[in-house]
Amino acid sequence: SSEHPMPDPPPLPPVLCVLDAEPGGTPSWAVVIKPTGLHAVPGRTPDKFDSIQARARIDFPHAEGPITVHRLDRDTSGLMILGLTRAAHSHLSVQFQDRKVTKTYTALLERTPPANESELNLPLIVHWPNRPRHHVTPAPGQPPRPPYRSPTPRPPPHVPPTPITT
Numbered sequence: 001s002s003e004h005p006m007p008d009p010p011p012l013p014p015v016l017c018v019l020d021a022e023p024g025g026t027p028s029w030a031v032v033i034k035p036t037g038l039h040a041v042p043g044r045t046p047d048k049f050d051s052i053q054a055r056a057r058i059d060f061p062h063a064e065g066p067i068t069v070h071r072l073d074r075d076t077s078g079l080m081i082l083g084l085t086r087a088a089h090s091h092l093s094v095q096f097q098d099r100k101v102t103k104t105y106t107a108l109l110e111r112t113p114p115a116n117e118s119e120l121n122l123p124l125i126v127h128w129p130n131r132p133r134h135h136v137t138p139a140p141g142q143p144p145r146p147p148y149r150s151p152t153p154r155p156p157p158h159v160p161p162t163p164i165t166t
Helices: 052-059 086-097
Strands: 015-020 029-034 078-083 117-119 124-126 134-136 147-149
Touching (some): 029 052, 052 078, 078 086
Antiparallel strands (some): 015 029, 117 147
16 A cells, blocks of 8 residues: 555565365465565564565455464564464464464574584573564573474584474
8 A cells, every 4th residue: 555665575475375265265264485584464664564464465355354373583484374364363373372383493504513403502682772683692581492303414504493482
């Protein structure tokens, strides 16, 4: 709209994949491939309006309610699930809330880690000038505990960490 003009999109636009629709029917949910650099939901300023949610409202004009069931950071690429009806959004949100959804992450590394299985345990704190980013701090940060496992020794750059989130 003229009130929130979209800036140039990131180089890789999201790919919308409808997974729940009867032939000729209206889909109730969709899975989206979110590229790095695109917000999950619109930000507070016009330059941050372009998002998965804003694009989904264009591609699915029948969508109602908040649509976005979960978020990925702007600099994170991956799959996002969208509830296109209020009932689907509620059902999917409860699955995330009850931790019935599992997630897998892949990290891009510059060199091979010293072991096939380890743990990154560094205290983090919000980097206020650059929110929502965090940075390592001696104290009183919270230690994230994302262990990583590599089922077979793999050269860089990919390692599938399994974060422990609370």
